[in-house]
Amino acid sequence: MLKEALGQVLNDEERALLSSSFDVIGDIAIIKIPDELHSKENLISENILARMKNVRTVLKQSSDVKGEFRTRELCFIGGKENYDTIYKEAGCLFRVNVKNVYFSPRLSTERERIASRVKDGEHILNMFAGIGTFSIIIAKKKQVQIESVDINPIAIELAQESLGLNKKLKGKVNPILSDALPYSLSHQNQFDRILMPLPERSLEFLPAAFRAAKDQGMIHCYVHVPTSNFEDNNWIVSELNRAELRNLRKAEVIEWKRVREVGPRYIQAVADIKVYS
Numbered sequence: 001m002l003k004e005a006l007g008q009v010l011n012d013e014e015r016a017l018l019s020s021s022f023d024v025i026g027d028i029a030i031i032k033i034p035d036e037l038h039s040k041e042n043l044i045s046e047n048i049l050a051r052m053k054n055v056r057t058v059l060k061q062s063s064d065v066k067g068e069f070r071t072r073e074l075c076f077i078g079g080k081e082n083y084d085t086i087y088k089e090a091g092c093l094f095r096v097n098v099k100n101v102y103f104s105p106r107l108s109t110e111r112e113r114i115a116s117r118v119k120d121g122e123h124i125l126n127m128f129a130g131i132g133t134f135s136i137i138i139a140k141k142k143q144v145q146i147e148s149v150d151i152n153p154i155a156i157e158l159a160q161e162s163l164g165l166n167k168k169l170k171g172k173v174n175p176i177l178s179d180a181l182p183y184s185l186s187h188q189n190q191f192d193r194i195l196m197p198l199p200e201r202s203l204e205f206l207p208a209a210f211r212a213a214k215d216q217g218m219i220h221c222y223v224h225v226p227t228s229n230f231e232d233n234n235w236i237v238s239e240l241n242r243a244e245l246r247n248l249r250k251a252e253v254i255e256w257k258r259v260r261e262v263g264p265r266y267i268q269a270v271a272d273i274k275v276y277s
């Protein structure tokens with residue numbers, strides 16, 4: 001859509017350099033613009049502001065997601081300079097600061113899938129909860145208790161604020177500022193379901209999740225893998241066969257699913273893993 005819209009301001013070669021999609025979070029648009037189009041940034045942002053009436057701010061993403069908090073560098077390029085917004089998903093409202101916390105609207109289908117799997121009465125650990133998007137969407141629909149852990153203090157503050165914006169939740173969400181590793185290790189055999197939405201590192205934390213899960217608990221482990229590993233079903237099975245995991249629990253892969261593309265021949269996938277004591 002963006003490429004078509006920029007037909008009058010960019011030539012074919014310039015348009016080919018531009019990524020075909022960009023994120024809109026509340027009233028903030030975040031777009032990747034290659035260095036070759038630096039001189040066209042103003043034109044691109046004016047075009048977005050003119051066409052998308054809900055957008056008030058245009059930011060350029062100038063780095064990949066990085067660091068412990070998984071944040072990205074953003075430069076203001078048009079509209080009103082602002083990094084705070086309110087995002088709506090699945091009937092819930094979220095306060096987001098796009099500079100200081102990780103947030104992606106591209107996981108909405110996956111959040112919906114997980115919420116549909118949850119049953120009333122579950123005790124859930126969200127190990128890398130960010131601003132609590134998965135947690136609040138699940139609690140909107142189900143009578144559950146969710147420990148929503150993140151190491152970024154701003155993400156935990158925003159989760160608290162979002163809880164104030166969503167009064168009619170069926171379940172209870174506890175935002176907890178902590179490293180998920182010691183937290184999981186000090187809560188063994190406690191959770192019916194564990195979410196691990198830190199795809200770059202979640203395999204490192206899998207032994208701790210195995211310990212924190214109850215017998216027959218379900219773990220949703222997100223990973224980034226080359227497409228070839230994803231297509232080879234044995235890859236995830238052999239990961240679970242690592243001695244440090246095998247010695248802890250019997251585990252079964254219930255589903256091994258593509259979530260989204262994250263790079264050329266690289267995808268985010270999720271393994272739904274059931275563990276038995």
Ligand SMILES: C[S@@+](CC[C@H](N)C(=O)[O-])C[C@H]1O[C@@H](n2cnc3c(N)ncnc32)[C@H](O)[C@@H]1O
Pocket residue numbers: 068069070102103104107127128129130131132133134149150151152155178179180181197198199
């Ligand atoms: C990809 S984001 C999670 C996004 C979130 N689930 C959502 O849907 O918006 C990963 C999160 O893990 C957090 N994180 C990184 N290392 C952590 C750790 N050791 N313990 C707890 N949280 C951690 C980061 O601060 C970041 O918010």
